[in-house]
Amino acid sequence: MVQFREPLEAASRLALSYLDQLDRLPVAPTAGLDELRSRLEKPLNNAGILPEQVITELAADVEGGIMASAGGRFFGWVMGGSLPAALAADWLTSAWDQNAASYAAGPAAAIVEEVAGAWLKEIFGLPASASFALVTGCQMAHATCLAAARHAVLFKRGWDVEQRGLFSASPIRLLTSSERHGSFERAVRLLGLGLQQITYLPTDEHGRLREDALEQALRADPESSAIVLLQAGDVNIGAYDAFEALIPIAKRYGAWVHVDGAFGLWAAASPLFRHLVKGVEAADSWATDGHKWLNVPYDCGYAFVADSDAQRASMSYRAPYLTHAANARDQMDWTPEWSRRARGFSTYAALRQLGRSGVAELVERCCRHAHSLVTRIGSLRGAEMLWEPVINQGLVSFGDDQRTDEVIAAIVATGEAFFGGTTWRGRRAMRVSVCNWQTSEQDVDRAVKAVEAVLAA
């Protein structure tokens, strides 16, 4: 064990020292591209180097090049941090080094995933009979769910897509709103469904897909197979499609309904926000993330499919007509991956650390902080609130587009807080996202003060 002790103790020391300093470190990286390259681009050494030295040098060389997204004043994109139990479980996952492809290769990892999947379905209010997969992120969750959808809609037409491929299959229409996330398109491309098959439908003033538009689009071509992508929380304003109204419309035309709930599906965990996802359980598949709002380390997303046969048929390597002993769950029957990280451990640990009420509290706290940040920044001189958060996402602008981008850059340069920019309804805006369990009232105060100072300068 001598070989492991020194590098692991060094890693533990360095990790703890980093996490301890998070509150004092600038949020945005301070080391530039050239500097990082000059430090890290060493000639590949010929002789080996002692593990501990490798680790201490790595930590020294990346200094200033680590985005402090693990801390409480990072409000860019939609990113979570890591809960202590989840991070610790992630370390053990590496130490145990299980290949979570199958029960046989790592029995405990398989059972932990089984349990985590059941807990997640319970939190989201999804059917207990739904199948699921733990994948690298929501992007791969889309790919997993849409592969099941592709199987199911073509199977209904007597076409076995796994055997015959897509080349002579009848086209599948894809209907979604203008506010969908680009990961949908990437999954569509990957699965060979074709970007040209997508119809982008208009939304209402709340960013919700319009019911009349969906109905009209489906009615225009009732004979074609269709997949409808709905959104539980879009990245700009956290908009939720009206599932209760839209899903029955899609079902009437025999369409498969897939839901992108990368972060927004977590609203289901809170009694205060659950109404936003009302009716979502009637969809056919759902994609969400663990590494965003649940605050487990990257990489962790979840795919759920109501029709478990469809998911299994699209993923399992064994022929779907064979019956297998149903007493163990081989993960590779449900995911596009073969060898894979046992990412169930960190999800399991996160859910146990928080408990049901802790997950609800985490969601509510982030929403409260987002609301406070956006309304306080929005009321500063020179700022304007463009979207008051309904959940954890809001938008502010600082005048014209150029000025808005300049102010965002100046705030980031203070190192006090990190925000990103976006273009929303034709205007540049600063996007505020609160997704981290660490964000506190003090963090909100510090961030508002930093913005105030930039605007006053």
Ligand SMILES: *Cc1c(COP(=O)(O)O)cnc(C)c1O
């Ligand atoms: C982040 C995000 C995705 C992509 O998820 P990854 O975990 O980055 O793969 C998809 N949809 C929405 C709405 C997102 O916010």
